[in-house]
Amino acid sequence: MNEPPQLSDGGFAAWSRDRLALARRGADECGDVWQLEPGVYVAATAGPCEDVLHRAQDFLKAPSPLFPPLKRSSGAPTLEERAHAHAARMRGLRAHAVAGRIGEIAPRAARFADQWPTGQDVEILPQVRHALAEIGVHYLFSEDAPTLLPFAAQLFLAREVLVRPSRWVWPGWIPTPARRFRTRQQVAFTNALRPIVRRRRSSGRLGDDLLGEMLRPSSHYGLLPEEAVLDTLPGITVATFETPSRAAGWILLHLARYPRAADRVAAEAALLPADPAETTSTHLDSLRYTRALVNEVLRLHPPSWLLTRRATRRTQLAGYTIDAGSTVLVCPYTAHRDAREHSEPDRFQPERWLDDAGSPAKPGVFLSFGTGPHACEGAALAMAMLTLLTAHTARCYDLSEPPGPEPGFQVATFEGLATVGLHLRATSRS
């Protein structure tokens, strides 16, 4: 059997000390695929990463354990109904649907910038998370968002408690305090959402938001059962702001560290309508450099830098044999820093996303939103939110990091790549 090479001085001990450094060393010393521990492999470069993500039958993605369907005495949705709910949700998240709602996203992005307390160091991730939750929850539930926002914040908290590193991995059936807290918050969210669903259905005013899209009858499957609508929404609600806020932390840090790039974003943003509610998808498309900057930050610091799969059968990957039951970790972080894919891969260079005429270019592999059957459902929404938030912030402020030799944040790698504790200072642009 031709196993992937093992890294000298690798293994879980080195992994838990510095995951990013070990991932890079693995890619540099071993190449495409390497072995972290027996039965645990890392796909480190573009080809094998894409291969694993596309071969969803051979490399299975476990269903998200964060918000599993609630147990019910009766009426649990069937697998088919869940698939229909997924299709309905996708209709509400596709690029065309997002493009039609830029005028709702932009005012909230502008408000985030307007409300930034200037002249002091501010811990920015909680603030940006709140702003993105307002945008995301509004995108899903429009005028019902204020009712659901507090429940969404509690769902986020439940998620944080669940994914916190722990010395013990409890079997899934044990009702640990974290899991009980999660279930309580999920039930509370669902109980708040249920009357909204019923009111919209009985009034016939289904809404022009994602929930409305899920309530609309389809020629393919008719009406979705209420429980199928309710089950799918806690996870999506948190997804609208959890990963995006990690991304926003990195983006704002880059605005602070690269003032010339920030000036260029500000110049583009100056051309946006004075009333943000008048922003359209055409305005968003005109923010080419801003979008390039967002892409470049996501390339260098993919918030979901490691994706997990399990091999369902003995199979081949990049010429190596992978046994059934093995874990394969797909690493967009190292794939994005491969010089064969991106020249000077460690350099922050938003221009690589633009051709000579300043139009969008595609420079090599980009896996920040995944690829294949499980690729990110919210990529269009995330890009719209992040581009507008970046533009409005740079339009208003010069950002800076607190002075001092050490960075004012920690790079967390456990559940995604994040700038934990990031403090920034905003000074109004004159």
Ligand code: HEM
């Ligand atoms: C910068 C922001 C975001 C990043 C970097 C991101 C990244 C990703 C990645 C890498 C995956 C693939 C996971 C895998 O293959 O294991 C994924 C899946 C997913 N994302 Fe996102 N995401 C972002 C924003 C969003 C938003 C705003 C939403 C919701 C509206 C969302 C909803 C989802 C869902 C539902 C999946 C699961 C798809 C499936 O398993 O079929 N994401 N995301």
